[in-house]
Structures are given as structure tokens and as C-alpha cells.
Amino acid sequence: MAGGDLLSVGVSGLKAFQKTLATIGHNVSNVNTEGYSRQRVELTSNYPTPQGNGFLGTGVHAVTTRRMFEETAVNQLRYRNSTYESFRSFVDMAEQIDNLLADKSAGLDPAIQEFFDSVQQVADDPTSIPARSVMLNNANVLVTRFYSSSQLLSDARVAVNKRVDAMVTEINAIASQIAAANKDIVIATGLGHNQPPNDLLDQRDQLITNLSKIIGVTTLKQDDGSINIFIGSGQGMVLGGQAIALKSSPNPDDVQFNDIFYAPPFLPTPVNLTARLKDGELGGLLDFRNRLLLPAINQIGRVAMGIADTFNKQHELGMDLNNKLGTASFFSAPVPNVAPSTLNAGLGNVTATLNVLNGVGSLTAHDYKVYYDGVSWSLIDTTSKTSTPIVPAPAAGVATPYLNLNGIGLDITIDLTGGAAVAGDTWNIRPTRDASRTIGLNVTDPRDIAAADPVRTTAGKSNLGDAKIGLATILDITQPLFQPPPVPPGFNNAGTATQPGNMRVRFLTATTFEVDDPVTGLPIAGGAGPFVYTSGTAIDLPPGAGPAFPLQVSISGTPQPGDTFDVAYNTNGFSDNRNARALADLQRTTTLVGGTATYQDAYSQLVVQVGGITRDGKINTDAQEAMRKQAEELVQSVSGVNLDEEAANMIKFQQAYSAAAQMISTANTVFQTLLSAVRG
Numbered sequence: 001m002a003g004g005d006l007l008s009v010g011v012s013g014l015k016a017f018q019k020t021l022a023t024i025g026h027n028v029s030n031v032n033t034e035g036y037s038r039q040r041v042e043l044t045s046n047y048p049t050p051q052g053n054g055f056l057g058t059g060v061h062a063v064t065t066r067r068m069f070e071e072t073a074v075n076q077l078r079y080r081n082s083t084y085e086s087f088r089s090f091v092d093m094a095e096q097i098d099n100l101l102a103d104k105s106a107g108l109d110p111a112i113q114e115f116f117d118s119v120q121q122v123a124d125d126p127t128s129i130p131a132r133s134v135m136l137n138n139a140n141v142l143v144t145r146f147y148s149s150s151q152l153l154s155d156a157r158v159a160v161n162k163r164v165d166a167m168v169t170e171i172n173a174i175a176s177q178i179a180a181a182n183k184d185i186v187i188a189t190g191l192g193h194n195q196p197p198n199d200l201l202d203q204r205d206q207l208i209t210n211l212s213k214i215i216g217v218t219t220l221k222q223d224d225g226s227i228n229i230f231i232g233s234g235q236g237m238v239l240g241g242q243a244i245a246l247k248s249s250p251n252p253d254d255v256q257f258n259d260i261f262y263a264p265p266f267l268p269t270p271v272n273l274t275a276r277l278k279d280g281e282l283g284g285l286l287d288f289r290n291r292l293l294l295p296a297i298n299q300i301g302r303v304a305m306g307i308a309d310t311f312n313k314q315h316e317l318g319m320d321l322n323n324k325l326g327t328a329s330f331f332s333a334p335v336p337n338v339a340p341s342t343l344n345a346g347l348g349n350v351t352a353t354l355n356v357l358n359g360v361g362s363l364t365a366h367d368y369k370v371y372y373d374g375v376s377w378s379l380i381d382t383t384s385k386t387s388t389p390i391v392p393a394p395a396a397g398v399a400t401p402y403l404n405l406n407g408i409g410l411d412i413t414i415d416l417t418g419g420a421a422v423a424g425d426t427w428n429i430r431p432t433r434d435a436s437r438t439i440g441l442n443v444t445d446p447r448d449i450a451a452a453d454p455v456r457t458t459a460g461k462s463n464l465g466d467a468k469i470g471l472a473t474i475l476d477i478t479q480p481l482f483q484p485p486p487v488p489p490g491f492n493n494a495g496t497a498t499q500p501g502n503m504r505v506r507f508l509t510a511t512t513f514e515v516d517d518p519v520t521g522l523p524i525a526g527g528a529g530p531f532v533y534t535s536g537t538a539i540d541l542p543p544g545a546g547p548a549f550p551l552q553v554s555i556s557g558t559p560q561p562g563d564t565f566d567v568a569y570n571t572n573g574f575s576d577n578r579n580a581r582a583l584a585d586l587q588r589t590t591t592l593v594g595g596t597a598t599y600q601d602a603y604s605q606l607v608v609q610v611g612g613i614t615r616d617g618k619i620n621t622d623a624q625e626a627m628r629k630q631a632e633e634l635v636q637s638v639s640g641v642n643l644d645e646e647a648a649n650m651i652k653f654q655q656a657y658s659a660a661a662q663m664i665s666t667a668n669t670v671f672q673t674l675l676s677a678v679r680g
Contacts, residue, residue: 326450347419
């Protein structure tokens with residue numbers, strides 16, 4: 001019995017140590033296998049045999065082969081991976097925009113500066129054709145720079161869309177592999193009598209880790225050994241052996257950008273998950289798109305729209321070298337982008353135009369949405385997420401204008417003449433989205449630059465008083481008073497007595513005046529007066545023009561009866577640079593951001609904003625990388641294969657194996673001795 005017991009104990013040791021050595025070899029072979037967890041054979045003693053004087057040990061056996069795996073550490077690593085990849089992908093894209101905007105040679109700021117420098121040169125020498133040509137050339141450079149900036153931002157948008165599409169495809173592929181791994185693990189666990197299929201578990205965990213780099217995930221273990229994967233706000237992507245695919249499609253409200261939709265068979269309509277995906281490389285791209293790319297597009301567009309609108313308005317108040325009023329479209333003025341949702345079912349329509357009175361000063365870089373819920377209408381600021389009721393509600397069959405609705409600098413018209421709207425209909429309004437792409441230069445002839453003021457004022461040569469007249473202020477250039485070409489000797493081409501040409505302010509007394517026709521000497525229509533004169537107070541001309549006077553002049557001092565002051569069209573006043581100076585002054589005028597910023601201020605704010613966001617992103621990326629490495633080191637300390645340790649274990653179990661073999665040899669010797677004694 002002793003030899004038999006010794007033999008069985010030795011055999012048990014051989015089997016156990018052989019399995020241990022095989023496992024050590026498996027560890028060494030997979031030292032460079034990504035996601036591999038070190039395995040260890042769990043040994044325990046066999047159940048002892050009771051003897052009269054105690055229990056006799058019966059050897060050893062392997063209970064299981066366990067992988068060195070700490071779930072908490074792995075989950076932490078996955079979280080750090082998601083966070084790090086989110087910041088990294090954000091910064092990769094943000095740096096491209098930051099470099100574009102801050103580039104001293106390719107950015108907008110130097111182009112704006114060079115353009116207005118050339119406007120000032122025209123103001124310095126308004127009759128110089130070369131100076132005017134340089135101004136047009138720099139205007140064209142500015143327009144081209146706006147367009148190139150728009151194109152680069154558009155390229156970034158296209159790149160984001162392509163990467164989103166590629167990531168959705170990769171996410172679906174990994175999810176399918178995880179679902180297949182779940183099936184294999186459930187089967188293998190059953191076949192192995194509930195022993196863990198370590199290598200399959202490692203492969204599945206590595207797939208989950210890879211998925212966490214692209215999109216934030218949470219996991220939930222099931223009793224059968226499978227793992228469910230959830231994304232977003234709890235949407236199941238892998239449920240046991242089933243994977244639910246995501247899809248990338250254009251946003252119904254903004255078809256220029258692709259969104260991510262969750263469309264399992266048990267839901268009647270797909271769910272847009274885009275706003276719920278915060279982590280991973282995909283989350284970083286979406287964050288870049290919403291927090292940096294779209295604002296940059298809109299803010300550059302606001303600068304383009306601001307320059308076009310204010311420059312055009314001032315240019316039309318001037319006179320060119322052809323004695324004509326300046327064109328109101330020096331730049332082609334961009335218009336707001338209005339697009340109905342592709343999901344709209346009604347027949348209503350919405351349009352938007354830049355508000356004439358408020359102009360670009362009220363424009364934000366926000367986007368808006370007109371929304372109808374079936375009962376009431378509202379204007380939603382999609383950037384700040386605020387909503388304002390639209391009252392009164394538009395009537396059926398009527399196009400209802402809302403002037404500067406909610407103070408956003410736009411005139412919005414809800415047109416229900418073509419049919420009613422239905423609940424859920426939306427119209428997306430992007431005031432500045434397309435501005436940098438659509439601004440253009442319309443003036444090509446240097447002589448068409450309106451550098452002069454179209455009105456000149458002069459005092460009568462025989463005046464006896466000390467009163468003086470200042471420059472005229474043009475209030476309404478659209479009045480017939482300014483219709484070109486001028487008919488000498490006046491600046492009216494209507495040819496009627498009710499629309500006078502040149503005007504003469506003639507004082508009846510030191511405190512009263514009338515407005516005469518300088519040719520006939522008779523009062524113009526509505527100008528007979530007498531009108532009360534107060535020194536320094538603006539005088540509306542012509543007096544009978546109504547509430548919107550085309551002109552105002554200011555006379556100060558004490559006139560004598562009979563003193564006259566003429567207001568006339570500035571025919572051949574080519575050396576006049578007053579409008580060119582006003583155009584140059586626009587560079588220093590705070591016309592944007594609610595009247596607080598110049599063109600370059602507004603652009604600088606964007607550069608600083610993008611630079612700050614990018615810098616913060618880099619800092620966060622570096623911090624997250626450090627924490628990711630720490631989490632990775634923690635996982636490796638538990639699961640990683642240490643060759644030195646494995647070599648030491650190999651020697652230990654080799655010796656144990658040799659000892660067990662020697663034990664069998666000893667058992668054989670004992671048994672043979674026993675047989676010899678029996679025979680003898």
C-alpha cells in the first residue's frame with residue numbers, strides 16, 4: 001500500500017506540475033499579445049485518506065486555471081482610454097483650426113488690415129487711379145481670404161463627417177465581434193463544466209477596451225458569462241449574442257453634418273444619440289464640431305457679413321468719379337441661411353433677412369430655429385438653448401413678418417400662404433453660416449469707388465453775419481433727391497417742383513429762415529417758412545420731405561437777414577475725400593457684437609477663443625494621458641506577464657516535476673523490494 005500511495009501521490013504531482021509548466025509556457029508565449037492576462041494554475045491538495053493514527057495525504061490536483069484579472073482596474077483603464085481619446089481627437093482637429101485662424105499670412109486679420117490701409121490711401125489721394133486699383137485688388141484679396149477660410153472650415157466639416165462614418169462602421173464591427181465572443185464564451189463555459197475560457201475572455205475584454213477608445217461604454221455581466229455593452233444614456237449595443245448597429249446619417253435639421261442614430265428593431269423610429277455621446281474618439285470629434293467648428297464658421301461669417309453690410313451702406317452715401325452715387329453693393333451682401341427640416345410635413349415657409357435698422361450689430365454667432373408644436377410658435381436659440389414665444393401667431397393664408405424678432409438682427413417672415421404647418425415642423429435659421437463663402441466683390445472699375453461726398457455746402461459770398469454752415473448729413477440716400485445722374489444745376493433728376501434740386505437756406509431774420517430754389521429765388525415746395533432758427537440745431541432739408549428727411553445741415557452763429565447758405569450736389573468734386581475717410585473709419589468703428597467690437601476685434605475674439613480652447617484641450621490631453629498610463633500600469637501589474645517571474649516559476653516547477661518523477665521511481669523501488677521479499 002505504501003508504494004501504491006506513493007505512486008499515486010507522485011503521479012498527481014506530475015500531472016499538476018505538467019499543467020503548471022504548460023501554463024507558464026503559455027504565459028511566456030503571449031508576453032507580447034495585446035490584452036493577454038497572465039494565467040495561473042490553482043493547485044490544492046487531494047482529499048486525505050483517514051488512517052488509524054490520522055489522515056494520510058493523497059497528493060495534489062489542479063482546481064482551475066485562473067487569469068490574473070482585476071475588473072475594477074480594467075474598467076478604470078477603459079474610462080481613461082475613452083477620456084484620453086476624446087481629448088486627443090478634439091485637439092487634433094482643433095489645432096488645424098487654430099493654426100488657420102492665427103496664421104499671420106493666411107489669416108483674415110492681415111487681409112482686413114491691408115484692405116483698409118488701401119482705403120486710407122484713396123482717402124489721402126482720392127483722384128489717384130493707381131490707389132483706387134490697389135484698393136480693389138486688396139478688396140478682392142479680402143474676399144478670397146474669406147472664401148479660403150470658409151473652404152478650409154468646410155474641409156474640416158467634411159473630414160469630421162468621414163471620420164464619423166468610419167468610426168460608426170468600426171463600432172458596429174467591434175460590437176458584432178463582442179456579440180460573437182459572448183456566444184463562444186457561453187458555449188465554452190458549458191463544455192468546460194463552468195471552467196473559465198481564459199483566452200476567450202481576454203479576447204472579448206480586449207475588444208471592449210478597443211471599443212472604449214472610440215466610444216464611451218459601460219458593461220454589465222450576465223449569469224451565463226456574457227457581457228452586455230451600453231452606450232450613450234444607457235442604450236444597449238451588445239445584448240448577449242446580439243449586436244445592435246448604429247448608423248450615420250445627415251442631421252434632418254442640418255444636412256451638412258452627419259449624426260449618429262440608434263435604430264434597434266424594437267423601436268419604431270431611430271433615436272438620435274449624437275448629443276449623448278460624450279467620450280471616446282467619436283465624442284471628441286462631436287465636441288470639436290459643436291464647440292469649436294460651428295462657432296468658428298458662424299463668427300467668421302459674422303465678420304464677413306459685417307464688412308459687407310456696413311461698407312456697402314457707407315459706400316452708397318458717396319459719389320464716384322463719374323459724378324454718380326456710390327453703388328449699394330460694393331460687396332455682394334451675404335444673406336441668412338434658412339432651411340426647413342427634412343422631416344417637415346406641412347406646407348408653411350419661413351424666410352429671414354438682415355434687419356435694415358439694427359443691421360449687423362445685433363447679429364450673434366448663434367443659430368436659431370422656428371418651431372411649431374401644433375398650437376403655438378416659438379423661436380429657439382439652438383446655441384444657448386433658450387426659447388421665445390412668437391406672438392402674435394401667424395395666421396393661415398398670410399405671410400406674417402416679425403421685424404427683428406427677439407432682437408437678433410433679422411427680420412423673419414412666417415409664410416402660410418402656400419399651406420399650413422403641422423406639429424413638429426421646424427425651420428433652421430443660420431444668420432452667418434454661409435457669409436464667408438458667399439461674400440463677393442462687385443465693383444471692378446476704380447472710377448466707381450465713391451470716395452467723395454455727394455453734397456457740398458457753401459456760405460453766400462455777401463453774407464454779413466458770422467454764421468457758418470457745417471457738412472451735410474445724408475439720412476436717406478433712397479430719396480429722389482439723390483437719384484443719379486444729376487441734372488445740372490441740381491442733384492434731382494425727377495424734374496418736378498416738389499423734388500427740388502439745389503437748395504438755398506435764406507435767412508429772413510436772425511432767427512427765421514426759408515428754403516429757396518437758387519435758380520428762381522422762390523421758396524421750394526414746403527420751404528416758404530418762416531422756420532425758427534436755433535444756432536447749432538440740425539436743419540432738415542427739404543423741410544417738406546416728411547419724417548424721413550434726406551438731408552440735415554447744421555448752421556451755427558448769428559446770421560443777418562439776407563444771409564444765404566447753399567446745399568448742392570457735389571458735381572466734379574473729385575478731390576473730395578469725405579466718404580473715403582468715412583469708409584476708412586469703419587475699421588475703427590465698433591459695429592459688431594452689439595456695438596462693442598470692430599471687425600478685427602470680433603475676429604481676434606474668435607482667435608483667442610479657439611486658441612484658449614485648443615490650449616486647454618492640450619493640457620487636458622496631457623493630464624489624461626498620464627492618468628491613462630497609470631491605469632495601464634496598474635492593469636499590467638496585475639495581468640501582465642513578467643518574464644523574470646515566469647522564469648523563476650519555471651525553475652521551481654521543473655524541480656517540483658523532477659521531484660515528483662523521483663517519487664514515482666522511489667515508489668517503484670519500494671514496490672519491487674516488497675515483491676522480492678514476498679517471493680523470498
